[in-house]
Amino acid sequence: MSSPNPAGVVRAALAEVAKAFGHEHRVELIEQLAQGPRSVEAIAERIGVSVANTSQHLRQLHRTGLVTARRSGKRVIYRLAEASEADIVALLGSLRRVAEHAVASMERVAGEYFHARDRLEPVAAADLAIRLREGSVTLLDVRPADEFALGRLPGALNIPLNQLRQRLAELPRDRQIVAYCRGPYCVLSFEAVAELRANGFDVRRFQDGYSEWKAAGLPVEAV
Amino acid sequence: MSSPNPAGVVRAALAEVAKAFGHEHRVELIEQLAQGPRSVEAIAERIGVSVANTSQHLRQLHRTGLVTARRSGKRVIYRLAEASEADIVALLGSLRRVAEHAVASMERVAGEYFHARDRLEPVAAADLAIRLREGSVTLLDVRPADEFALGRLPGALNIPLNQLRQRLAELPRDRQIVAYCRGPYCVLSFEAVAELRANGFDVRRFQDGYSEWKAAGLPVEAV
DNA sequence: GGTAAATTCAATCTATCAATTGAATGATGT
DNA sequence: ACATCATTCAATTGATAGATTGAATTTACC
Numbered sequence: 381m382s383s384p385n386p387a388g389v390v391r392a393a394l395a396e397v398a399k400a401f402g403h404e405h406r407v408e409l410i411e412q413l414a415q416g417p418r419s420v421e422a423i424a425e426r427i428g429v430s431v432a433n434t435s436q437h438l439r440q441l442h443r444t445g446l447v448t449a450r451r452s453g454k455r456v457i458y459r460l461a462e463a464s465e466a467d468i469v470a471l472l473g474s475l476r477r478v479a480e481h482a483v484a485s486m487e488r489v490a491g492e493y494f495h496a497r498d499r500l501e502p503v504a505a506a507d508l509a510i511r512l513r514e515g516s517v518t519l520l521d522v523r524p525a526d527e528f529a530l531g532r533l534p535g536a537l538n539i540p541l542n543q544l545r546q547r548l549a550e551l552p553r554d555r556q557i558v559a560y561c562r563g564p565y566c567v568l569s570f571e572a573v574a575e576l577r578a579n580g581f582d583v584r585r586f587q588d589g590y591s592e593w594k595a596a597g598l599p600v601e602a603v
Numbered sequence: 604m605s606s607p608n609p610a611g612v613v614r615a616a617l618a619e620v621a622k623a624f625g626h627e628h629r630v631e632l633i634e635q636l637a638q639g640p641r642s643v644e645a646i647a648e649r650i651g652v653s654v655a656n657t658s659q660h661l662r663q664l665h666r667t668g669l670v671t672a673r674r675s676g677k678r679v680i681y682r683l684a685e686a687s688e689a690d691i692v693a694l695l696g697s698l699r700r701v702a703e704h705a706v707a708s709m710e711r712v713a714g715e716y717f718h719a720r721d722r723l724e725p726v727a728a729a730d731l732a733i734r735l736r737e738g739s740v741t742l743l744d745v746r747p748a749d750e751f752a753l754g755r756l757p758g759a760l761n762i763p764l765n766q767l768r769q770r771l772a773e774l775p776r777d778r779q780i781v782a783y784c785r786g787p788y789c790v791l792s793f794e795a796v797a798e799l800r801a802n803g804f805d806v807r808r809f810q811d812g813y814s815e816w817k818a819a820g821l822p823v824e825a826v
Numbered sequence: 827g828g829t830a831a832a833t834t835c836a837a838t839c840t841a842t843c844a845a846t847t848g849a850a851t852g853a854t855g856t
Numbered sequence: 857a858c859a860t861c862a863t864t865c866a867a868t869t870g871a872t873a874g875a876t877t878g879a880a881t882t883t884a885c886c
Contacts, residue, residue, distance in 0.1 A: 393709030445705030486616030
């Protein structure tokens with residue numbers, strides 16, 4: 381009789397995991413870590429929060445068992461707990477789907493900003509995998525160069541969104557382009573598709589992002 | 604430019620939904636409502652929390668958009684927001700999968716208490732649906748009678764767990780029995796299977812529960 | 827061994843949240 | 857209209873979480 385009330389323990393565990401996701405900073409931390417391992421400093425800089433504060437939130441995620449830490453030289457590298465990585469990305473997806481209908485502010489954003497969604501002809505992961513194998517598309521990664529360096533879809537070309545306008549010449553006009561960034565609500569790829577279409581390219585948007593591709597066990601490249 | 608930073612809005616929305624799940628009571632409220640609409644009083648009594656407190660938590664879920672309320676005579680009946688119902692049940696599942704690996708206390712419970720899981724030969728929803736259509740199994744609902752009355756799998760026989768021992772005669776010995784209760788970690792069906800096996804019945808466990816069956820759009824019966 | 831850099835710890839203050847109580851509201855039935 | 861019941865609101869208290877600061881650890885590198 382070491383566990384007095386299994387149903388209660390399970391509920392407490394669910395609530396604990398939910399609490400870990402219950403702060404905007406931590407959601408962002410998890411989104412970052414879903415792309416791959418990062419040091420405290422690297423994450424703090426990217427999300428614009430003090431190092432000490434970032435460290436606190438990471439410790440909390442660690443306590444809940446969502447992330448693991450290892451030392452590498454001077455830095456501590458955090459990553460999503462390996463056993464849960466795919467489940468955590470799936471959980472982010474579940475939260476997003478619920479929020480889409482439930483939370484008023486998000487419904488508005490989803491409506492306003494992503495209204496163009498259907499027109500961008502999103503490509504599903506399975507389709508994209510097939511077309512990559514066929515070699516029938518050019519993959520465009522519009523994330524910042526440092527994120528690209530840490531991991532990307534196989535064969536992707538990296539043109540960060542803010543350089544896109546100057547580097548249009550690097551893109552093919554005779555093949556379809558599929559643009560992606562971090563995840564399904566990452567804005568970069570939306571803007572990239574809009575920009576490229578305005579310039580006459582045949583371009584579609586990958587409906588998920590790097591995190592989901594990786595979590596699905598599909599092949600990735602790194603330096 | 605009505606939404607200044609879409610990614611931020613999305614993250615805030617996710618965190619808000621997560622917060623709503625970030626308390627044991629609210630997880631239990633949601634689990635209850637996943638079975639069907641209930642009044643404040645009915646829920647409060649079942650989960651053993653004061654009516655006032657239950658009302659507060661329900662109001663919070665309402666603010667987040669997870670539940671809707673309507674008046675019916677003296678009572679206010681809450682239910683999961685229709686547009687999100689299936690997504691909410693899926694979110695509970697995601698939380699559970701993450702917690703299983705991440706949260707130490709739950710891992711222990713999952714190990715200790717549900718170790719017998721495989722031996723109970725869980726039946727998946729799709730399989731169960733087929734076998735019900737064939738009429739090749741007897742379905743046993745071991746939840747309390749009031750929950751059964753509010754909704755159940757088609758053709759199920761209700762014997763609440765605490766009456767099971769006295770009512771074994773009502774169960775067939777020449778057909779397989781499939782027992783279910785509220786959800787995948789609901790203890791009732793685990794105990795029912797154990798009890799029935801000890802008495803020589805051919806019995807398996809439905810791996811999900813009423814909530815999941817209903818959320819999957821499979822047919823249900825009610826009074 | 828000593829110094830510098832990255833991270834964590836400890837302590838503090840503030841804000842938010844949970845639970846409780848009693849009063850208020852809204853609907854019902856006489 | 858009045859009494860009653862279910863629920864909500866408002867106000868209070870205690871508990872918890874977040875941000876911030878500076879000191880303490882841990883490791884790297886000389």
